[in-house]
């Protein structure tokens with residue numbers, strides 16, 4: 001069963017790759033045939049099997065022999081790994097489903113934000129709907145509505161941070177995608193843990209930002225991957241973060 005879940009993960013992983021790579025440049029992700037990034041040759045079915053094709057082709061295009069971006073293999077393996085981890089660690093339950101949604105949205109944002117500095121709306125919209133439906137099914141409509149309000153709360157907080165940042169730095173401080181992502185974060189984690197996750201993301205982004213500032217003049221940082229990673233970390237260690245927050249509140 002875990003192997004089947006792994007295979008399903010690799011298939012979805014190569015789909016996320018297509019979504020993250022094609023949607024930002026307004027290419028149809030579902031209907032158009034997959035092509036080589038280099039020679040644009042349309043790929044046959046046997047060149048589209050996750051992991052297997054990469055190994056058979058020895059990481060090179062069958063037609064032009066250009067190296068295939070190793071990111072493809074990485075995303076497929078990571079998605080498969082995350083999916084089977086969720087199945088083995090949680091079993092089929094509420095946490096597993098939320099984990100799958102979180103990792104899927106995270107992966108697509110990683111791909112599109114690192115490649116184009118774009119956080120797509122569609123994975124956020126689909127992710128929020130899935131989270132709402134999962135919460136409704138497992139926890140009831142009240143919890144689902146509370147998560148919606150938490151999402152709006154975190155969205156508003158992030159928007160406030162952006163306004164303050166824009167005034168302080170006299171330029172756009174946060175992208176629209178980052179603010180929309182805060183909504184999903186609030187929906188999944190609730191307001192308190194969502195805020196906690198926002199703070200964590202700034203620490204995660206700090207080393208990258210410093211390196212980017214030192215290496216090149218460009219001081220633009222794709223913030224989405226760091227938001228997504230901190231959402232991921234807080235969700236996996238949710239109990240630990242909850243008790244940490246309670247400890248802080250008690251001592252205050």
Ligand SMILES: [Zn+2]
Nearest residue numbers: 036039061064
């Ligand atoms: Zn090629």
